[in-house]
Amino acid sequence: MLRPTIFLARARAAAIVAMGLSACAPYPQRINEAPIMMNGDRVVAADAGQVAPTVAADQLAMQATMDSVRAAATAGCAPETCDLIARGEVGLGMSEVQVYAATHSLPSAWVVRRSGGGAVMVPATRSAPTDRLGEMVMVQLDGPRTAVISRRGPQGILVASRPQDAGAAAMAKQAAAQLVREGDDLVMANDPDGALNRYDRASVLDPEASDVQFKAARLLDLQMRPQEALMRYQRFLLSMDIERIKAHGEANAKMAEAIALAQQRIVILEKQVK
Amino acid sequence: MMRLKSLLTLAVAGVALSACGIKRVSRVDPESVTDLSGRWNDTDSRLVANELIGQSLGATWAREWSAANGGTAPTLIVGEFRNRTLEHIAVGTFVRDLERAFITSGSVRVVASSDERTEVRAERVDQQTNATAETRARVAREQGARFLLQGDVQAIEDSEGREKIVFYQIDATLIDLESNAKIWVGQHKIKKYIQRRRLTP
Numbered sequence: 001m002l003r004p005t006i007f008l009a010r011a012r013a014a015a016i017v018a019m020g021l022s023a024c025a026p027y028p029q030r031i032n033e034a035p036i037m038m039n040g041d042r043v044v045a046a047d048a049g050q051v052a053p054t055v056a057a058d059q060l061a062m063q064a065t066m067d068s069v070r071a072a073a074t075a076g077c078a079p080e081t082c083d084l085i086a087r088g089e090v091g092l093g094m095s096e097v098q099v100y101a102a103t104h105s106l107p108s109a110w111v112v113r114r115s116g117g118g119a120v121m122v123p124a125t126r127s128a129p130t131d132r133l134g135e136m137v138m139v140q141l142d143g144p145r146t147a148v149i150s151r152r153g154p155q156g157i158l159v160a161s162r163p164q165d166a167g168a169a170a171m172a173k174q175a176a177a178q179l180v181r182e183g184d185d186l187v188m189a190n191d192p193d194g195a196l197n198r199y200d201r202a203s204v205l206d207p208e209a210s211d212v213q214f215k216a217a218r219l220l221d222l223q224m225r226p227q228e229a230l231m232r233y234q235r236f237l238l239s240m241d242i243e244r245i246k247a248h249g250e251a252n253a254k255m256a257e258a259i260a261l262a263q264q265r266i267v268i269l270e271k272q273v274k
Numbered sequence: 275m276m277r278l279k280s281l282l283t284l285a286v287a288g289v290a291l292s293a294c295g296i297k298r299v300s301r302v303d304p305e306s307v308t309d310l311s312g313r314w315n316d317t318d319s320r321l322v323a324n325e326l327i328g329q330s331l332g333a334t335w336a337r338e339w340s341a342a343n344g345g346t347a348p349t350l351i352v353g354e355f356r357n358r359t360l361e362h363i364a365v366g367t368f369v370r371d372l373e374r375a376f377i378t379s380g381s382v383r384v385v386a387s388s389d390e391r392t393e394v395r396a397e398r399v400d401q402q403t404n405a406t407a408e409t410r411a412r413v414a415r416e417q418g419a420r421f422l423l424q425g426d427v428q429a430i431e432d433s434e435g436r437e438k439i440v441f442y443q444i445d446a447t448l449i450d451l452e453s454n455a456k457i458w459v460g461q462h463k464i465k466k467y468i469q470r471r472r473l474t475p
Contacts, residue, residue: 048375062345109342125338
């Protein structure tokens with residue numbers, strides 16, 4: 001049997017040979033970039049010491065400005081304001097320069113926008129000035145004196161505009177109130193454990209907040225935890241000045257309802273626990 | 275006579291061959307570029323250190339922090355720099371260069387890292403028992419850092435036949451320990467083209 005004969009034209013054969021040769025050819029070099037560094041070149045190590053005098057001069061200038069600020073802030077200040085500056089705490093009624101001194105910050109760390117008789121001070125950069133109680137968000141001045149102080153707290157912005165709101169204890173009360181609100185939100189979101197956690201933290205920050213105990217007691221009661229609920233109801237009643245509630249009458253009608261409910265639940269839960 | 279001649283030839287050939295294998299050691303300038311294998315080497319480390327030092331000292335974060343804190347320099351702790359490549363890379367060399375630049379420039383105060391602290395604390399505890407009252411270092415007087423410097427080295431390789439491209443990316447990040455905010459990010463990239471010739475001269 002004869003095998004089939006393949007006839008190739010000369011041009012086609014040449015093309016096939018050319019293709020075969022090109023396939024076997026060495027891989028083409030694709031990199032045609034000129035090198036930027038070769039053996040024998042030098043890479044000198046950076047010398048940070050060159051900038052040291054500039055940095056030192058800069059820091060000295062800042063410290064000198066700070067000293068001037070402190071001198072101006074404490075010159076003739078009221079004793080309570082001087083105490084606040086020494087403690088590093090911004091208080092109501094301070095002047096602009098006293099705010100700098102209390103926050104241990106330079107004027108360049110703030111942007112002051114003035115309008116009318118007042119002014120608003122906000123941090124100039126991401127590195128916000130801080131006082132003993134927290135990071136400053138905004139200080140509003142009414143005339144030459146601070147009227148509203150806003151600080152960043154773990155639960156949000158804490159604002160102080162009255163003398164009774166400005167101290168550390170008042171800040172703790174505000175933080176407790178924010179924790180209670182967070183707890184209420186968690187109750188709505190069906191996270192009772194998270195809510196109890198917030199109420200507990202709030203009760204430590206503000207032991208006088210009796211409604212926190214009532215909320216925690218109700219939550220424990222609904223979770224079928226009678227022993228803990230009983231203790232909370234009792235703590236709630238103990239923290240209440242019942243006579244004072246009665247005296248306030250209608251204004252505290254809601255609280256009186258809570259007291260009545262707590263008293264009822266205590267009776268029931270005591271029976272259950274026994 | 276013939277035997278002596280061949281022995282002599284053999285001896286000369288032996289000496290000549292052993293001369294080719296003699297080890298040669300010479301000191302060279304540490305700033306010189308010496309690429310042998312194409313892997314990560316001292317030049318890469320120096321290039322990274324120089325670049326990161328330049329970027330960090332040129333950044334404004336330290337000055338901004340000083341302005342908000344009465345002119346005091348921020349305190350920094352050098353954390354972990356991870357080698358995420360398959361190659362052995364001594365990251366400590368450029369990290370130490372960076373640390374040294376921070377201290378030398380005075381723009382930042384650097385405190386001991388977690389590894390270094392262990393030894394220092396052990397020594398301090400030892401002093402409480404063995405050193406005299408006036409010379410012993412007091413406990414609980416450590417300076418807390420406000421910023422943490424972290425980073426990593428990553429590499430991408432591409433090769434075909436006798437050609438190879440290695441790309442290194444070195445990232446350094448400065449994190450505010452209180453807010454977790456990334457205050458500064460430094461970066462350097464190195465691309466190497468390695469070609470192995472079939473015949474060497």
